[in-house]
Amino acid sequence: MAIDFDLDAYREFTNFSTEKLEVATAIRKEVVKLRPSTCLEIGTGPDGQLAKRLCDVFGLYTAMDQEPVAFSAPHCRIRLLQGHWPDDAPRERFDVVLASHVLCYIPGTGNVIARLRAQCLPTGRLIVVANSPESDYGRFRHELARRRGVPWYATHERVAAELRDTPHRRLAVAATLLAESREALARHLRLLLDSHGAVEAVRAEEVTSLLDGLGIDRSFSVEQALWIVPGAPEGDVTS
Numbered sequence: 001m002a003i004d005f006d007l008d009a010y011r012e013f014t015n016f017s018t019e020k021l022e023v024a025t026a027i028r029k030e031v032v033k034l035r036p037s038t039c040l041e042i043g044t045g046p047d048g049q050l051a052k053r054l055c056d057v058f059g060l061y062t063a064m065d066q067e068p069v070a071f072s073a074p075h076c077r078i079r080l081l082q083g084h085w086p087d088d089a090p091r092e093r094f095d096v097v098l099a100s101h102v103l104c105y106i107p108g109t110g111n112v113i114a115r116l117r118a119q120c121l122p123t124g125r126l127i128v129v130a131n132s133p134e135s136d137y138g139r140f141r142h143e144l145a146r147r148r149g150v151p152w153y154a155t156h157e158r159v160a161a162e163l164r165d166t167p168h169r170r171l172a173v174a175a176t177l178l179a180e181s182r183e184a185l186a187r188h189l190r191l192l193l194d195s196h197g198a199v200e201a202v203r204a205e206e207v208t209s210l211l212d213g214l215g216i217d218r219s220f221s222v223e224q225a226l227w228i229v230p231g232a233p234e235g236d237v238t239s
C-alpha cells in the first residue's frame, strides 16, 4: 500500500530544515562534472525544492509528479509532467534521474532501482536520496519501533539491499531540522515516518515522550543518504 503524502506537513517541514539546500548542493557538485543535458526528477514535490536549485545545470529538466507541481526558475527549460512513475514514465532516457524521498511512496515488489537505472542513459547517473538511519532520525525511528514492538521498514535498508550487487557510491549529507518549538518538531516528525504499509498514527504525546527519552529538544539531525549509481548499460525503460 502506498503512503499518503501530507502536503501541509511537507511545506512546514521544508521551512524549518536545511535538508533541501544541503542535498541540492551535494547533487549539484556531483552532476556538474558530467556536463549533463537532461534530467528527470521523479516525485518533484509541490514546489520543486530540488528542481529549482538544480535546473540551471541542465538543458532540459523534466519534473514529474503525480500531483500538480508549481515553481519558477528563470532562464531554465522545465517540462512539468503530471503522472505516476513508472506507469506514465517518459519513454526516453536521461543523463540524470533523481528520486528524492519518493521510493517510500512506490513500494512495488520488484527491483525499483533497476527500473530507475534503465531510465538513465548508460553514461548517466541515477541519484537516490533517503533519510539515513544515522543521526537523530534513526535513533527516533528505532526507539519508536522498539516501543511498539514492530519492525521498522526504512527506505534506506531497501535501497541498500537493491544496490547490493550494483556498483555505486554513497554520500552522507548532514542536515538539521530546527523547529520553533518542541510541539512544532513533533508535527514535523510525522512526515519523517516513512514505512511501507499503513501510515502510523503517531500521537503527539508519543512523539514528545520519545524526544524526552532521547534528550532532543527542538534541533533534530536528519542525515541524508545519497546514492550515485551508473545508468543501466542497455534495456527498455519499462523493463
Ligand SMILES: C[S@@+](CC[C@H](N)C(=O)[O-])C[C@H]1O[C@@H](n2cnc3c(N)ncnc32)[C@H](O)[C@@H]1O
Pocket (backbone or CB within 6 Å): 005, 010, 020, 042, 043, 044, 045, 046, 049, 050, 064, 065, 066, 067, 083, 084, 085, 086, 099, 100, 101, 102, 105, 106
Ligand atoms: C516527500 S515528497 C518529495 C519531494 C522532493 N523530491 C523532495 O525531496 O523534497 C514525495 C513526492 O512524490 C510524489 N509521488 C509519490 N509517488 C509518486 C509516483 N509513483 N509517481 C510520481 N510522483 C509520486 C508525491 O506526490 C510527492 O509530491
